[in-house]
Amino acid sequence: MGTRAGAPRQDAAAPPPSPEGGAHAVVTTGLTKRFRGGQLAVDGVGLAVPRGSVYGFLGPNGSGKTTTIRMLLGLVTPTSGSWSLLGAPMPGGLARTLPRVGALVEGPAFYPYLSGEANLRRFDAADPGADPRTARARIGAALDRVGLTAAAGKRYRAYSLGMRQRLAIAAALLGPRELLVLDEPTNGLDPQGTREVRALIKEIAGDGTTVFVSSHLLGEVEQMCGHVGVMRAGRLVAQGPVAALREAGAAPRLRVETPDVAAAAAALSRAGLDGVRPGDGEVTAHAGEQPPERICALLVGEGVAVRGFGVVRPTLEEIFVGLTGEGFDVEA
Missing domain, CATH: 3.30.70.100 (Alpha-Beta Plaits)
Known part of the structure; x- marks a missing residue:
């Protein structure tokens, strides 16, 4: 099942201001993960994701992108290194920071015989920080945000691939978010579904949310992102604005x-x-x-x-x- 990080603490249309300052939504220093048996999955990664950007985390499959994301969200413990989210040092700041972070990791998973709205109700009810008195408004706002209001009562099994991915993003947006982390959000989608998700990400970023998008699709990153980080075999080999990487290229x-x-x-x-x-x-x-x-x-x-x-x-x-x-x- 896809992993959703974050729990809404208030009902608001826009992300609340961060108590922590800083120009970056995500910062890592020497972030490393070595699994049992000696496999080095992530090797000394140093990310700097500007606030308000759409940051493309690019690399071939198996380059360490998903493991890095899992460490950022506190789902995997790093072997060494440090990181911060929205200005708060981790892992100590996870409890107060994750409510402002939405995440979709390794694809969506929903109950096929329930409607899109009913699936979101289950997500919302499982969140200990969500106020049940305002659940209807919160779910309605999330469905509207991703353009699924008209299909809210349709069973999930009848959704197209693009609609399923948009519903997964809606689940990550059940509350105000300052940072949205999406792991391969267009993986397996047809061209129409890819365009739908790409347009949605641009719209979310236009409202001021920082969007961190992992992908192995170069065309996807090039069309959506203003900043990129490039992974190879667990290492970050390049990072910066797309325009700067072009200038520094061949x-x-x-x-x-x-x-x-x-x-x-x-x-x-x-x-x-x-x-x-x-x-x-x-x-x-x-x-x-x-x-x-x-x-x-x-x-x-x-x-x-x-x-x-x-x-x-x-x-x-x-x-x-x-x-x-x-x-x-x-x-x-």
């Missing part, structure tokens, strides 16, 4: 579309450009320090027929493959 290359491939390659080499690579109807080279317009003028001056010319920056896929040494799924 150097841009010049791309010349031409029928005169050999002549263009020779001209670029004479101009002192490195990494000249002839291709099928094009030549690429490292951009270097020379202005692109000067290179284009040089080619034309030497009689090379230039059909297209531009500076190509590396894709996120190329950057992340360079960081991890392996590919990512790009579907989303």
